[in-house]
Amino acid sequence: MASDGAGPVIQMRNVNKWYGQFHVLKNINLQVSKGERIVICGPSGSGKSTMIRCLNRLEEHQAGDIAVDGIQLTNDLKNIEKIRREVGMVFQHFNLFPHLTVLENLTLAPIWVRKVPKAEAEASAMTYLERVRIPEQANKYPGQLSGGQQQRVAIARSLCMNPKIMLFDEPTSALDPEMVKEVLDVMISLAETGMTMLCVTHEMGFARQVANRVIFMDYGEIIEQNKPEEFFRNPQNDRTKLFLSQILH
Amino acid sequence: MTAPTATTELKPPALSQGWLGWARENLFAGPLNTLLTILTVWLLLATVPAFIDWALLKAVWSAPTASVCREAAGGACWAFVYEKHRLILFGLYPFEEHWRPMLVVVIFLAMIGLSCLRRFWTPWLALYWIVALTAVGILMWGGVLGLTYVENERWGGLPLTLILSVFGIAFAFPLSILLALGRRSNMPAIKALCVIYIELIRGVPLISLLFMASVMLPLFLPTGVNFDKLLRAQIAIILFAAAYLAEVVRGGLQALPKGQYEAADALGLSYWQKTGLIILPQALKLVIPPLVNTFIGIFKDTSLVVIIGLFDLLNSLKASLVDPAWPGFSAEGYIAVSLIYFALCYFMSKYSQALEARLATGHKR
Numbered sequence: 197m198a199s200d201g202a203g204p205v206i207q208m209r210n211v212n213k214w215y216g217q218f219h220v221l222k223n224i225n226l227q228v229s230k231g232e233r234i235v236i237c238g239p240s241g242s243g244k245s246t247m248i249r250c251l252n253r254l255e256e257h258q259a260g261d262i263a264v265d266g267i268q269l270t271n272d273l274k275n276i277e278k279i280r281r282e283v284g285m286v287f288q289h290f291n292l293f294p295h296l297t298v299l300e301n302l303t304l305a306p307i308w309v310r311k312v313p314k315a316e317a318e319a320s321a322m323t324y325l326e327r328v329r330i331p332e333q334a335n336k337y338p339g340q341l342s343g344g345q346q347q348r349v350a351i352a353r354s355l356c357m358n359p360k361i362m363l364f365d366e367p368t369s370a371l372d373p374e375m376v377k378e379v380l381d382v383m384i385s386l387a388e389t390g391m392t393m394l395c396v397t398h399e400m401g402f403a404r405q406v407a408n409r410v411i412f413m414d415y416g417e418i419i420e421q422n423k424p425e426e427f428f429r430n431p432q433n434d435r436t437k438l439f440l441s442q443i444l445h
Numbered sequence: 446m447t448a449p450t451a452t453t454e455l456k457p458p459a460l461s462q463g464w465l466g467w468a469r470e471n472l473f474a475g476p477l478n479t480l481l482t483i484l485t486v487w488l489l490l491a492t493v494p495a496f497i498d499w500a501l502l503k504a505v506w507s508a509p510t511a512s513v514c515r516e517a518a519g520g521a522c523w524a525f526v527y528e529k530h531r532l533i534l535f536g537l538y539p540f541e542e543h544w545r546p547m548l549v550v551v552i553f554l555a556m557i558g559l560s561c562l563r564r565f566w567t568p569w570l571a572l573y574w575i576v577a578l579t580a581v582g583i584l585m586w587g588g589v590l591g592l593t594y595v596e597n598e599r600w601g602g603l604p605l606t607l608i609l610s611v612f613g614i615a616f617a618f619p620l621s622i623l624l625a626l627g628r629r630s631n632m633p634a635i636k637a638l639c640v641i642y643i644e645l646i647r648g649v650p651l652i653s654l655l656f657m658a659s660v661m662l663p664l665f666l667p668t669g670v671n672f673d674k675l676l677r678a679q680i681a682i683i684l685f686a687a688a689y690l691a692e693v694v695r696g697g698l699q700a701l702p703k704g705q706y707e708a709a710d711a712l713g714l715s716y717w718q719k720t721g722l723i724i725l726p727q728a729l730k731l732v733i734p735p736l737v738n739t740f741i742g743i744f745k746d747t748s749l750v751v752i753i754g755l756f757d758l759l760n761s762l763k764a765s766l767v768d769p770a771w772p773g774f775s776a777e778g779y780i781a782v783s784l785i786y787f788a789l790c791y792f793m794s795k796y797s798q799a800l801e802a803r804l805a806t807g808h809k810r
């Protein structure tokens with residue numbers, strides 16, 4: 197559609213959101229072009245999750261425009277469903293469906309939303325499970341897997357829908373340290389395929405390695421954004437400096 | 446590592462082992478515990494042997510008349526139950542046609558048994574039920590296939606109880622799911638409607654609903670429009686049960702983590718796909734115990750139809766108790782009927798436990 201050209205796949209213009217009186221997102225302007233990999237960081241409560249959750253309408257914004265893949269995000273349910281088909285999301289707590297096997301978790305949306313025949317959906321699910329390196333777990337239930345394995349299944353589940361954009365909301369922060377790497381490795385190899393990615397994460401090594409751009413948010417605003425080398429070497433804003441000094445020690 | 450032999454050779458202290466250890470831990474762990482144990486044993490000794498004596502040892506199993514039974518027995522007179530079992534089981538249904546309600550009971554039990562097996566959980570099951578219920582209707586009413594017509598005023602006993610509870614649960618359950626979903630809906634009108642319905646119906650006793658359905662409803666209907674008493678009672682039971690079940694289902698919906706809804710949304714599932722594939726399977730599994738608890742309640746509550754003069758199992762027992770030829774055997778009668786209720790409720794309870802175990806899929810996150 198509209199995104200086939202060089203235009204941005206995500207376009208946020210003057211986006212504002214309130215929870216009651218509380219102003220969570222203040223005049224957010226963000227453009228992401230195809231294939232870009234963006235890392236979003238910032239203190240707790242700064243609105244990072246809220247911002248990326250607005251992109252697939254898990255949260256509703258109250259002012260401003262959001263267009264994803266050329267589709268305007270309005271209250272029109274049709275548009276919302278179209279966008280959700282193109283945007284994959286990985287959550288902090290995996291949110292796998294515990295009553296379904298790993299394979300069923302992966303094939304559910306392709307079968308019901310994309311109307312892919314079951315056999316075909318299963319074949320493609322297996323290739324994604326191989327990509328996240330756990331094909332042998334296909335017939336287990338999520339409750340029988342480790343946290344790192346569950347998160348890799350969750351990534352594979354999103355990929356099975358062939359999304360154009362992947363959103364990650366702190367995908368490694370609920371994991372034990374020894375499992376962080378296996379998930380990051382999967383994300384890195386995903387970045388290598390040219391996927392457009394927006395990751396909320398505090399894994400600064402990951403940001404250095406794969407991001408094209410790092411965004412720093414505080415109090416609902418985008419304070420600063422830059423290429424990773426510049427961002428880490430030479431932060432401009434005092435709040436950014438303070439934040440970096442805290443997380444990098 | 447330390448030497449394993451040192452730890453493996455340590456034996457647990459003798460007193461924490463064997464039945465003596467068990468008794469000490471569980472029955473005589475302290476003064477209060479000991480007192481309760483003694484009290485319980487005394488109560489059991491005072492009642493159980495006497496009951497066994499009455500119900501089994503001194504009981505009379507067959508006797509030609511009531512007075513013979515009375516004189517011969519130092520205990521229960523089960524001959525009464527034997528004498529009256531057809532009246533108790535089938536109520537006022539024409540005597541020579543009793544094979545029909547008998548067959549109905551068999552059909553119901555077979556279908557319930559079938560529905561419990563996971564192998565049969567396919568869309569075909571709905572078809573089997575439609576066929577079975579049609580057969581039930583034909584058998585009970587007759588009037589076709591050479592069966593004599595029996596108006597439903599004369600239906601009674603166990604088939605009636607089964608009809609009321611099976612139809613009651615079968616219609617109330619889906620209705621309750623819609624009510625529970627409606628109560629959590631974003632649409633204010635639908636939400637308000639469901640809340641009002643649930644709170645209103647839950648706020649009145651079933652007896653008054655039945656009474657309203659049978660006595661007051663006809664007053665509001667235009668003369669000539671008169672749908673039958675059994676149907677009205679059935680509808681009252683369905684409406685009542687649905688309100689109760691709706692709250693149970695809502696409990697399950699609320700217990701699901703928000704992340705499940707979000708993951709389903711993020712994958713692009715529509716509302717009904719999300720509800721049918723992700724939310725309900727998990728929510729209903731969570732509430733199997735209270736659901737079955739409510740089912741059992743509904744099953745027993747059907748006996749309240751006595752208030753509007755329907756002869757369910759309990760009421761047909763009452764009818765048989767007033768036979769002047771067999772007076773004064775209510776203890777035996779009630780025990781016999783209770784056993785039927787108990788068998789069915791116990792089955793439901795056991796089945797729900799088995800189902801829960803079957804549906805468990807590893808530990809929860």
Ligand SMILES: Nc1ncnc2c1ncn2[C@@H]1O[C@H](COP(=O)(O)OP(=O)(O)OP(=O)(O)O)[C@@H](O)[C@H]1O
Nearest residue numbers: 215216218220238239240241242243244245246247
């Ligand atoms: N449903 C809600 N109702 C009211 N306030 C909310 C709600 N959700 C989030 N908030 C508030 O909005 C602010 C931003 O929340 P958000 O989850 O986007 O922060 P975050 O940057 O992702 O933080 P974290 O790093 O802790 O995940 C927080 O102050 C939070 O308390």
Ligand SMILES: [Mg+2]
Nearest residue numbers: 244245246366
């Ligand atoms: Mg967050």
